[in-house]
Amino acid sequence: MSENWAGCAIKKSLEEKAHPKCLKKWAEYDACGQRIKGDTTGEAQCSGQYFEYWHCVDALVANDLFKRLK
8 A cells, every 4th residue: 555545544444533522513514404405496505514524523633643643
């Protein structure tokens, strides 16, 4: 496996481990998705909740990931 693929596998694994700690943000994103499901205007979106969830995951993953990739 090349270094790039190994790094991707490590990142994905760390993200999966971080997910339970970010469940509140995930629930907010999911609730938004349910809320806008019937939107016919195309203007409704959940990007704020999406970015909040990934901010949570990234904050938990960053230090461990960079230690492993050095």
